[in-house]
Amino acid sequence: MTEEEFTEFYTHSVARLTGQIYLVTGDLHEAQDVVQEAFVKAWAHRSALVRDHAPEAWVRTTAGRLAVSRWRRAQSAARAWLRHGHPSTVAEPGPGHVDIAAALRTLPPRQRLCAALHYVCDLPLAQVARETGIAEGTVKAHLARARAALAPLLTATEESIDGLR
Incomplete structure (x- = not known):
């Protein structure tokens, strides 16, 4: 896939993919972030995208996996906060x-x-x-x-x- 083809693919599918991932995450900013990250990964694997003939599915799958990974990380962090408690507060400077x-x-x-x-x-x-x-x-x-x-x-x-x- 050439740079022009990739740019055209991005232009025509970014909004649709962001909307689809938004339905999964419920958070527009998170959806935008993971879709952008998925497109960055797609750029690095653009030769495989041509072989598979399903570049949009590849980006959607990658974005979905990124969203799930971020969600799991956030859940782990929340459990850690509950286990260890919030850090003690620091006094304001005098x-x-x-x-x-x-x-x-x-x-x-x-x-x-x-x-x-x-x-x-x-x-x-x-x-x-x-x-x-x-x-x-x-x-x-x-x-x-x-x-x-x-x-x-x-x-x-x-x-x-x-x-x-």
């Missing part, structure tokens, strides 16, 4: 954390990354250097510049300063 996040956003990207890893994640210099791929001496320089830039922004509250330690 004003100090919001101040820190806003202040960090004012830094250049490398300084921000080094400062966040070292001060917020509490990683040692050597590990920050390994994770960022930046030399340890350069990490130290970034941290010094970050401290100098952050100091005037974070002097407003003691909570903000404690958040950096």
